[in-house]
Amino acid sequence: MRKKVLLRSILALSIPIYFLGGCHKRIQDTSEKGELSLIANGEDFIKEGFVAKDGWRVDFTKVNVTVDKITAYQTDPPFNAEKDEKMVISAKTVLLDAPTTVNLAADNRILVARVEASPGFYNALSWQMATAGPAENNTILLAGKAEKHRRKINFAIALKKPVQYTCGEFVGEDRKGFLTPRDKADLEITFHFDHLFGDGEKSPDDKINLTALGFAPFANLAENGAIKADMTTLKNKFSAREYQKLERSLTSLGHVGEGHCAKQGNF
Amino acid sequence: MKKTNFVLISLIILPILTWSTKIHAHGSKINYRETKAIEIQATYDDGTPMANAQIVIYAPNNRNIPWMKAQTDAEGKFTFIPNEEIDGNWDVKVRQSGHGDIISIPVSDRENLQTQIITSNFEYNPMQKLVMTVASVWGFVGTALFFSRRKS
Numbered sequence: 006m007r008k009k010v011l012l013r014s015i016l017a018l019s020i021p022i023y024f025l026g027g028c029h030k031r032i033q034d035t036s037e038k039g040e041l042s043l044i045a046n047g048e049d050f051i052k053e054g055f056v057a058k059d060g061w062r063v064d065f066t067k068v069n070v071t072v073d074k075i076t077a078y079q080t081d082p083p084f085n086a087e088k089d090e091k092m093v094i095s096a097k098t099v100l101l102d103a104p105t106t107v108n109l110a111a112d113n114r115i116l117v118a119r120v121e122a123s124p125g126f127y128n129a130l131s132w133q134m135a136t137a138g139p140a141e142n143n144t145i146l147l148a149g150k151a152e153k154h155r156r157k158i159n160f161a162i163a164l165k166k167p168v169q170y171t172c173g174e175f176v177g178e179d180r181k182g183f184l185t186p187r188d189k190a191d192l193e194i195t196f197h198f199d200h201l202f203g204d205g206e207k208s209p210d211d212k213i214n215l216t217a218l219g220f221a222p223f224a225n226l227a228e229n230g231a232i233k234a235d236m237t238t239l240k241n242k243f244s245a246r247e248y249q250k251l252e253r254s255l256t257s258l259g260h261v262g263e264g265h266c267a268k269q270g271n272f
Numbered sequence: 273m274k275k276t277n278f279v280l281i282s283l284i285i286l287p288i289l290t291w292s293t294k295i296h297a298h299g300s301k302i303n304y305r306e307t308k309a310i311e312i313q314a315t316y317d318d319g320t321p322m323a324n325a326q327i328v329i330y331a332p333n334n335r336n337i338p339w340m341k342a343q344t345d346a347e348g349k350f351t352f353i354p355n356e357e358i359d360g361n362w363d364v365k366v367r368q369s370g371h372g373d374i375i376s377i378p379v380s381d382r383e384n385l386q387t388q389i390i391t392s393n394f395e396y397n398p399m400q401k402l403v404m405t406v407a408s409v410w411g412f413v414g415t416a417l418f419f420s421r422r423k424s
Binding site: 085 | 361
């Protein structure tokens with residue numbers, strides 16, 4: 006008799022245990038991680054070259070940019086970088102915690118980091134444009150050739166302007182940052198070099214061309230068909246207004262697609 | 273691709289009277305329904321309207337797939353009525369010539385239902401789970417004992 010009672014008890018218990026087990030498994034599934042990648046993009050300006058606001062045709066062989074301390078966030082309410090508001094973070098993933106240099110001229114989409122991350126919607130990003138290390142004295146190294154009215158110049162320009170960016174959601178053709186368990190998603194940091202050189206395809210009155218430095222101030226420094234300059238050289242040889250424009254343009258390079266970022270220079 | 277100006281998107285929630293008319297042989301019947309619409313105003317940071325800009329709207333239940341695609345008018349405005357059955361953040365993306373922004377608009381007219389949904393997602397703490405498990409076990413053992421009792 007006792008055996009019967011025991012058997013029936015076990016059978017009765019097995020039903021809730023089965024369902025509890027199933028629930029437990031589902032909870033585990035949602036906590037499984039996915040793969041989150043960070044892409045750096047210099048856009049067609051860098052990959053294909055462009056005409057600056059002052060008519061210089063600029064083509065790059067190398068655009069080395071050093072980035073550091075990149076963290077992706079899930080925020081609710083969604084963080085808006087253009088409002089002076091505090092980010093409300095529900096989850097975060099560190100994508101990069103050491104200075105890393107990428108060559109934006111190599112491709113439109115350069116892989117900077119790939120990590121395991123908790124699922125969710127990563128709709129904010131913080132990152133730094135930084136120096137490569139104590140021995141390096143630049144954040145951006147531009148190399149290539151420029152041409153205007155048959156005048157040709159080779160250039161190698163080292164720029165130093167560390168900036169801390171805090172950005173909201175990527176803005177582009179598609180949305181980015183939706184990561185589901187065992188799946189992949191990517192985020193992007195985007196460099197807008199038209200902010201530095203302007204855009205010859207736009208009107209001289211366009212705001213981008215009114216605020217950008219252009220290439221002519223660099224061309225003026227050429228000797229024997231070549232420019233080799235760093236920030237110290239530029240500070241000494243540019244006018245105060247040109248140098249101010251340079252610093253402001255460098256600060257405004259960082260975006261997330263078309264989305265703007267809050268900036269903090271010389272952090 | 274190339275961008276300069278900030279994009280500003282402002283919102284106005286408008287009460288809209290939606291009219292429908294039925295004509296009968298000898299008279300008429302007019303019905304109306306009041307609902308809420310959201311008006312988007314997209315401008316560059318200098319105040320210039322983003323005329324004929326691309327609008328993409330994402331519903332809260334599927335934030336990765338566009339719910340609607342449209343264009344702003346000459347004043348940079350666009351009005352839409354969110355699906356009443358979908359509460360949550362409606363995301364609106366506005367883009368034009370490399371300028372873009374996205375905003376999230378919380379929409380909730382059915383607070384009671386929302387509360388109910390939140391409650392259904394409530395997760396029990398370990399002590400509550402233990403008490404529930406013990407109670408369940410006792411219930412099943414008791415049931416088994418009841419059906420296994422000797423007939424008098």
